[in-house]
Amino acid sequence: MSLFITFEGPDGSGKSTMANLIYEELLKRNVSVIKTREPGGTRIGEKIRDLILDNDLSEMNMRTEALLYAASRAQHVEEKIKPNLEKGVTVLCERFVLSSLAYQGFARGQKIEEIQAINDFATDFFEPDIVFVFKTDKITLGRKDKGSYDRLELESTDFHKKVTKFYNSLEKKDNYFFIDASRSIEEVFKDCMSVLESEGGLS
8 A cells, every 4th residue: 555655844853864764664675665855856846946945036925935835736746646656656755735834834924724725726635644743842954054055944043943833833633643853863763664564554
């Protein structure tokens, strides 16, 4: 059975590291799997990503930003995510709709329900099977090289505090699995694999 698994959390919380480790582990277990990311994941999506994260485009309106994320996601779902799941391939994706609610909604001060609405339209209400939410008690952006920061990463400390607060205040849902990202990579990986084995049917 194929699964759609997403990795959510503030910048620097370990999403990419964990997605890579889980990808390698699933390959070892002979699971048919691909790894992708948002924004991006497709040729069109990657071009939209370049626009969204371009440091030279500081004048970008927050509604424009939200709509561009949703546009990239619409292409991603229809061109890459759904077709692979239909072929029995498990899809690991760094970020999905929750990221838009956190960044373009809560942190930007836009209405969460409006951001949810444009993403419901973009994805046709498509949802992940498993959402790993990486929680931290402090801003984790400092784990990344500041010289490589993109337009969103260059936002204010207050902006990133709001993102962290959003993820930490999420209420439990059936497909949400909260992971304490302040621990070692080994401990976080063990927790994630435990979820996949108990909830995802992986052996």
